[in-house]
Amino acid sequence: MKKLIVILALLVSVYGFSVNSGQTIKVGNTKDITEDATPYVLKQLKENKGAKTIEFEKGTYHFYPDKGLNKFVYLSNHKDVFVSLAFPVENYKDFTIDGQGSTFIFHGKMIPFLVDDSENITIKNVKIDWAMSFHSEGEIIAHHKEEHAFDVRFGEEYPYDIRNEQIYFIKEYYEHDLGQTILYDKERRAISYNNKKTSPISTYQKSTTQYGTDQIKYKYKVDKADLTLRKVGTESRLKVNEVEPGVVRFFNHKKGLPPIGNILSTKGQQGENRVAPGIRVSNSKSFFLENVTIHHAGGMGLLVENSEDIFIDKLTISPSGDRMVSTTADATHFVGCRGQIKMTNSLLENQLDDCINIHGAYQEVVEQLADNKLGIRMGHHQQEGFVIGRKGDTIGFVKIDESFTPFHQLTIASIEVINQRYQVITFEEKIPAAVVQGDYIENLSAYPEVILTNNKFQGNRARGVLLSTPKKALVKDNYFHSEMDAIFLPVESSKWYESGAQSNLIIEGNTFDNCNFGGTSRGIIRLVTDEDNESIAFHNITIRNNTFKLFDNLVLEVSNTDGLVFENNKILSTNTFPQLYPENPAYIIKSSKNVVFKNNDFQGKATKMMECDESAVNVDFQ
């Protein structure tokens, strides 16, 4: 009975607090609120629908899922999940969340900020972190060469359970197995040099015994990467045992033994391990992120889908405390956005995937249902639930094996979502006979202009910036120190169904500081499609006045490009890392035309300047 009396006493402060001064909800830094701010914030938002601002007195606020608003969300490039919310910003207009320097600590599978169907929303002056991370870290402390085994010490913040010689890391309301791993260099606080030699550690192998599984007949096309189907025919390769509390020995790793002193990060299986992005914005217009720090997220830091005009200033993605890892997937990711995406004065570091990825989404034609009606299918399981456009948008039809350029365009009249994979689009016009099953569609109205200036991208796994928009883009005065390529213009059509061939891009005044240190043989800037054809994907690319500091040779890889100018760049040689690919040239050009190199100051190590295939036309090297 005492317990309830205490709670009743708290009601006076929690529920009696005077919160609404005009249009502003003020949240006080009092223990009743900070210990679990979720129910309080939810109640305030619900009871003050007209409020324009929610302001937090500076402090540290905890958010638990137990009394959070429950919502199922389809998340692009994440697992589709039930999450718990404290800030459901849905159908809001002109609304600001101002942390005033506060830190918000989340517990379990929550999305800190979910913005949907809203306009002119600002989130500012707040730091986001999680009490327990969605990944785990341990230090490589010993090698046992005769057994090809190594020992890892995990700190107290990474509890684990060993089951049938497999390790599972236990979190609040969550667990992950080993799954995807990579090594960090403790001293550099970045992904390790040449980590490809020893990581990822070999978690899976083919299982040897199947009975009748190939006899299962599917009526329709199946996605073998689907979370269920992908498991068939695979098993765990590694075996572990505990040497002493916190120290685990790993056996049966296929690659070299990871260096002693490196930090092994592990986040569980692909497809299962992205469940709680930091901020998710969808179907919204004019979103502002100002002076926000995301120390961690179980997925991407910022995920924006089908939205227009996104302005990011002073965003920091960086781990807290002793953690090596910030977010467990991309720092920021934009799908099907339009208008402008602008990022300035930001620091994105140490996350487990790319810094920025901006692209559209291909869908696949399944069948024609009427003369203006198509059944379409999401190609990738992590695109489930994605809706490609809205009434009035222009859809381009692409035969991806032949060309990246749409052969026909139609206008969306409506889209009916039947299920997460299958939707029906009705067009304003008749569908031409040339459209057949297997064609791809992309939304030509849903590509943004991009401005990225004065940002720092470093220490993370994978790439720096991925751009896939035919609209204007400017990448200026940024610093790059990425484990793989710094800037990648892809058409990731085959595996990820990511659409958009970048054109009209200026890369100017950036410093590329010893990128590609992870061990891959790649250009610092790459223009490369998934498809093995010679058609043009990229147009009008200018790369000028940049500084490339290189411990290795390869500066630029170009393919499927018409119109590239590489001028006034400085290429410097460093000894920051031992060279990995001395046989590489400085530039590789394939299936491209109208490529001009001029006025570059080349002081690199490469002895062979350029590798050019016979399909490259009109390459001018001055």
Add this chain to the structure above:
Amino acid sequence: MKKLIVILALLVSVYGFSVNSGQTIKVGNTKDITEDATPYVLKQLKENKGAKTIEFEKGTYHFYPDKGLNKFVYLSNHKDVFVSLAFPVENYKDFTIDGQGSTFIFHGKMIPFLVDDSENITIKNVKIDWAMSFHSEGEIIAHHKEEHAFDVRFGEEYPYDIRNEQIYFIKEYYEHDLGQTILYDKERRAISYNNKKTSPISTYQKSTTQYGTDQIKYKYKVDKADLTLRKVGTESRLKVNEVEPGVVRFFNHKKGLPPIGNILSTKGQQGENRVAPGIRVSNSKSFFLENVTIHHAGGMGLLVENSEDIFIDKLTISPSGDRMVSTTADATHFVGCRGQIKMTNSLLENQLDDCINIHGAYQEVVEQLADNKLGIRMGHHQQEGFVIGRKGDTIGFVKIDESFTPFHQLTIASIEVINQRYQVITFEEKIPAAVVQGDYIENLSAYPEVILTNNKFQGNRARGVLLSTPKKALVKDNYFHSEMDAIFLPVESSKWYESGAQSNLIIEGNTFDNCNFGGTSRGIIRLVTDEDNESIAFHNITIRNNTFKLFDNLVLEVSNTDGLVFENNKILSTNTFPQLYPENPAYIIKSSKNVVFKNNDFQGKATKMMECDESAVNVDFQ
């Protein structure tokens, strides 16, 4: 290009078919439709909202999920899942689905019929089956006593994949591991006699190595049976290897070796293995099920929640072909229903859980939020999303350790669902001081009257009929041949949070044919609560004119009962099975009063007639 032309040609028949004759949608038995009726049926239902009937020309219709309507559903006593639908009967009034003798074959995670928020709905003359079952079956073919191993042969309809010495059964869009198992007797086509001696096979054991997992602090009460938390500290005990294609050897089973010739059924882990019930009815009034056969379902056959007046006639739950197992959970299950539940002339057999379970749901008081507002919590993870009642319903407050009788009643004004576990109830009246954290609530308005006559319950795992309603109930002229108790009146408060103490029950004219053959020491009829207190749960129970055929001793177990008459029953002895518990009495009476036995014809084996504890008062044995 050919493919699309074919599809366009089909459009004429699929989409041009004249379906709507007045108020009836007529579905023709044509190949274009039967090969995947899902998109056709969905389109017809959508385009003919006013239709009163959908009639199928007799035939076999397949339903695939690929173009099915996608819906997330909270399912009581199932996993909460995304399923695919062909028949979303939501917000319908006066609507009939008539299969006219057709068979509907489902593929993957679908719910054949989902009825929600509807009134006067009839489903009739249809057989439901799945192309691939959600469970698997194999025959025990050899013992290897020196290794305490046994071999199981799985037929081609049960493909598997062995990973790290564990077996996974692969289905269309689904897989299951060994998990919950039980043995069937092939000749009797029923659960095996005394199967408890050798099954379930020992799939799990404690894992030995945990590091820091007990240091994880949860702010709020957690459910250790939650699908994530339950895994911590457990691992697979069994190991398997393939002897020859289709034949798998099982090692490390703890119990006796299962008899050669028995059929081992396996359905995967508890909590994960109920994903596709046959028919789900919720928030509806007047539901009629007539002449329907459910050969299989990945969960319960019929699940009804929060509904009123359910009439079932000629329902058959029975496996198809050579399968031993029909549905993988209860044949029928009713939660929070009111009005009347009537089942007549039905056959429920061979499913992997009870035949009928009718109960309410306890929720737990978390905190008081205002003088008329309570935060409540779902106790069991399979109750997630359940809403306890509606405006005007009477909620009873129970201190379950002390008494099953509510100490106070309040009226619901509204319920706000915050998340799957946590809801806020506002009452019409003030909440008395006696209500404290941890009290249970039950909905006193949501208990049904029950009539079960002329049904056959046999061959399944677990119990026959479970009744938990204080309203009138009649169980008359039924046949029972259940592996455990035939009729069970529980208050399953502690593990399952199932509410309702049965009163006013007449059990009359039934035949209990050698029930309890599975190996448990239980009464054929049992009145037993989860709580170890002496307060009265059950009132006014009459058991008369029944025939008990017994290979063992125990007829009746009674506890926590006030008012039981056992009269004019015939107790016969059989040699159908060897006796298991010769020391048992015929009757056990505990913590009960006003119990009368009279005019019974006892020809049983028991040498001791009655076991009665000191708390039993006024037991009259004539």
